[in-house]
Amino acid sequence: xxxxxxxxxxxxxxxxxxxxxxxxxxxxxxxxxxxxxxxxxxxxxxxxxxxxxxxxxxxxxxxxxxxxxxxxxxxxxxxxxxxxxxxxxxxxxxxxxxxxxxxxxxxxxxxxxxxxxxxxxxxxxxxxxxxxxxxxxxxxxxxxxxxxxxxxxxxxxxxxxxxxxxxxxxxxxxxxxxxxxxxxxxxxxxxxxxxxxxxxxxxxxxxxxxxxxxxxxxxxxxxxxxxxxxxxxxxxxxxxxxxxxxxxxxxxxxxxxxxxxxxxxxxxxxxxxxxxxxxxxxxxxxxxxxxxxxxxxxxxxxxxxxxxxxxxxxxxxxxxxxxxxxxxxxxxxxxx
Amino acid sequence: xxxxxxxxxxxxxxxxxxxxxxxxxxxxxxxxxxxxxxxxxxxxxxxxxxxxxxxxxxxxxxxxxxxxxxxxxxxxxxxxxxxxxxxxxxxxxxxxxxxxxxxxxxxxxxxxxxxxxxxxxxxxxxxxxxxxxxxxxxxxxxxxxxxxxxxxxxxxxxxxxxxxxxxxxxxxxxxxxxxxxxxxxxxxxxxxxxxxxxxxxxxxxxxxxxxxxxxxxxxxxxxxxxxxxxxxxxxxxxxxxxxxxxxxxxxxxxxxxxxxxxxxxxxxxxxxxxxxxxxxxxxxxxxxxxxxxxxxxxxxxxxxxxxxxx
Numbered sequence: 001x002x003x004x005x006x007x008x009x010x011x012x013x014x015x016x017x018x019x020x021x022x023x024x025x026x027x028x029x030x031x032x033x034x035x036x037x038x039x040x041x042x043x044x045x046x047x048x049x050x051x052x053x054x055x056x057x058x059x060x061x062x063x064x065x066x067x068x069x070x071x072x073x074x075x076x077x078x079x080x081x082x083x084x085x086x087x088x089x090x091x092x093x094x095x096x097x098x099x100x101x102x103x104x105x106x107x108x109x110x111x112x113x114x115x116x117x118x119x120x121x122x123x124x125x126x127x128x129x130x131x132x133x134x135x136x137x138x139x140x141x142x143x144x145x146x147x148x149x150x151x152x153x154x155x156x157x158x159x160x161x162x163x164x165x166x167x168x169x170x171x172x173x174x175x176x177x178x179x180x181x182x183x184x185x186x187x188x189x190x191x192x193x194x195x196x197x198x199x200x201x202x203x204x205x206x207x208x209x210x211x212x213x214x215x216x217x218x219x220x221x222x223x224x225x226x227x228x229x230x231x232x233x234x235x236x237x238x239x240x241x242x243x244x245x246x247x248x249x250x251x252x253x254x255x256x257x258x259x260x261x262x263x264x265x266x267x268x269x270x271x272x273x274x275x276x277x278x279x280x281x282x283x284x285x286x287x288x289x290x291x292x293x294x295x296x297x298x299x300x301x302x303x304x305x306x307x308x309x310x311x312x313x314x315x316x317x318x319x320x321x322x323x324x325x326x327x328x329x330x331x332x333x334x335x336x
Numbered sequence: 337x338x339x340x341x342x343x344x345x346x347x348x349x350x351x352x353x354x355x356x357x358x359x360x361x362x363x364x365x366x367x368x369x370x371x372x373x374x375x376x377x378x379x380x381x382x383x384x385x386x387x388x389x390x391x392x393x394x395x396x397x398x399x400x401x402x403x404x405x406x407x408x409x410x411x412x413x414x415x416x417x418x419x420x421x422x423x424x425x426x427x428x429x430x431x432x433x434x435x436x437x438x439x440x441x442x443x444x445x446x447x448x449x450x451x452x453x454x455x456x457x458x459x460x461x462x463x464x465x466x467x468x469x470x471x472x473x474x475x476x477x478x479x480x481x482x483x484x485x486x487x488x489x490x491x492x493x494x495x496x497x498x499x500x501x502x503x504x505x506x507x508x509x510x511x512x513x514x515x516x517x518x519x520x521x522x523x524x525x526x527x528x529x530x531x532x533x534x535x536x537x538x539x540x541x542x543x544x545x546x547x548x549x550x551x552x553x554x555x556x557x558x559x560x561x562x563x564x565x566x567x568x569x570x571x572x573x574x575x576x577x578x579x580x581x582x583x584x585x586x587x588x589x590x591x592x593x594x595x596x597x598x599x600x601x602x603x604x605x606x607x608x609x610x611x612x613x614x615x616x617x618x619x620x621x622x623x624x625x626x627x628x629x630x631x632x633x634x635x636x637x638x639x640x641x642x643x644x645x646x
Contacts, residue, residue, distance in 0.1 A: 012477065012478070012481075015474070015478050016478050016481050016482060019478050019479075019482070020482060023487070023490065024490070027490060027491060027494045027495065028494050030495070031494045031495050033494060033495075033497070148625065148628060148629070148632075149621060149625050151628070152570075152621075152624040152625045152627075152628040153620065153621050153624055153625070154574060154577055154578060154581070154620075154624075156578075156581050156596070157577075157596065157617050157620050157621070160596065160599070160600070160605070160613055160617060161613065161614070161617055163605050164605040164610065164613050164614075167605075168605045168606065168608070175605075175606070263481060264480070266483075267481075267482070267483035267484070267485075268483070270483055270486070271483045271484070271485035271486060271578065274485070274486070274489075274578075274582075275578055275581050275582065278581070278582065278600075279581075279600055289489065290582055293489065293493045293498075293582060293583075293584065294583070296493065298493075298494060301489070301490060301493055301494075302490060305486045305487070305489065305490050308483065308486055309482050309483065309486065312481070312482075312483060313481055313482075316481060
């Protein structure tokens with residue numbers, strides 16, 4: 001039974017990765033745009049090569065990327081390379097591979113998105129639990145409208161307001177980038193590290209503000225449901241202390257569905273961070289993606305999207321694997 | 337009408353949501369009387385003006401004869417009321433036309449999403465366990481695991497010339513990801529309703545599957561479908577704002593996301609042009625919050641039990 005559950009989840013994971021890879025390969029073939037031709041024409045326009053050299057260049061560049069072979073062969077070839085995590089080269093700065101570009105920027109994104117997700121989860125869950133708890137002071141419910149507004153708004157719009165008020169007007173935080181322009185880059189220097197953290201705070205804050213609402217409102221609804229359960233009435237009748245009821249009985253049981261919604265929320269927060277990074281000129285994957293869109297460097301665009309989709313699918317898979325351990329009630333026969 | 341008002345008192349989310357949305361719709365329709373459409377595009381007026389009234393034109397209003405001429409003077413005077421951006425767009429005109437266009441993009445995506453979602457959701461929910469249902473649920477599961485916005489970026493940046501995308505095309509692109517969630521939600525609603533006695537009754541009296549779906553299930557799920565539509569339009573607006581924020585789409589248009597794109601491009605916050613930041617941000621927040629409130633409110637209409645619980 002347990003094996004069947006794992007296999008089903010694994011098949012699903014492979015399905016997601018296969019779909020993403022196929023989309024990556026298929027889209028440029030459906031499109032009227034040809035990344036290679038566009039890139040080279042642009043270079044020619046700037047450097048002034050003659051037209052026959054142009055044809056030759058396009059042909060040789062296409063051969064380089066394997067675009068002169070039959071379609072099915074290209075597809076199998078692409079899948080084979082994807083299996084080996086080979087995402088190809090950047091068309092723009094040719095010798096650089098997409099993997100190298102991702103390796104340069106992934107840590108910034110991971111740092112900001114990871115921190116924001118963890119903090120938003122804890123703050124939102126606790127806040128939601130308090131909001132759903134009947135004995136909480138009534139004044140807390142004043143928090144619901146702002147939570148809803150933040151949750152409804154895209155992170156980069158919140159980011160703009162934060163940049164204007166906290167960075168430009170109040171000068172509490174730096175406006176953009178990952179560290180000061182004139183600081184010596186030295187990852188073992190505590191002063192430099194503090195500078196990096198200081199720069200990451202505002203992007204993280206905008207992501208936290210938009211995601212706290214989701215965690216909070218979800219938790220609140222679960223708390224209300226749990227509170228109506230019989231074991232809660234029984235525990236209360238036994239005369240258990242309020243804090244014990246809150247943490248051990250209500251919060252613990254209401255927490256589980258929160259974990260299943262992690263996958264959806266990760267997707268939202270990663271999409272959100274793409275734009276937030278652009279607006280903070282933060283050198284993570286989002287900014288890379290934006291630069292690649294600007295120059296139509298298709299392999300970089302598709303490579304980064306594929307990397308993020310795979311990352312989220314893998315995290316979801318891991319959560320699915322851990323979840324039955326957390327909730328023994330879940331049956332392995334038919335996964336939820 | 338009176339009954340509706342009394343109901344809204346019990347369901348404040350719906351009331352607030354509809355109220356704000358109505359206000360925005362009025363702003364973007366009646367507002368058109370007071371602005372020229374040209375002012376919403378670049379080079380219309382003097383750049384970088386803070387919010388003011390152009391008194392020169394206001395004075396001229398008294399001098400000119402005829403309603404049409406007076407209105408024209410008023411429009412010219414209103415140009416900088418909300419300030420102007422650094423390309424010389426009047427922000428009032430920009431927001432009046434942009435709000436409507438942004439909502440249009442969202443509505444196109446939302447309606448397509450709900451259309452596909454309703455068909456797939458009803459059929460696969462009613463024939464749950466069939467091959468069709470299995471295929472639909474697998475595809476929906478896969479699509480929902482992928483972050484929709486990134487897929488939109490992939491599609492938008494490769495499919496056509498992204499700088500030429502118009503309102504309808506923008507809506508079409510966003511609708512690529514907007515059908516999956518409604519499909520799943522409607523399917524699960526249909527599945528729970530399929531076992532109810534009235535459906536059994538219809539089956540026993542010899543109604544065919546499609547007939548039951550159209551005549552028995554659909555009318556009962558109408559409030560739920562309207563709620564899904566509100567959610568879907570919200571998703572469409574969100575998706576298109578994100579794409580525009582990256583500069584994908586026709587950048588000359590006064591769409592709300594494009595206004596945000598340009599204010600970042602020209603670093604409005606470094607120049608202290610607060611009006612250029614706060615006005616579009618305010619409208620975006622109002623628009624998205626109203627759509628969220630409406631779907632919360634309609635959720636109460638569709639599942640009255642939720643109301644009693646909370």
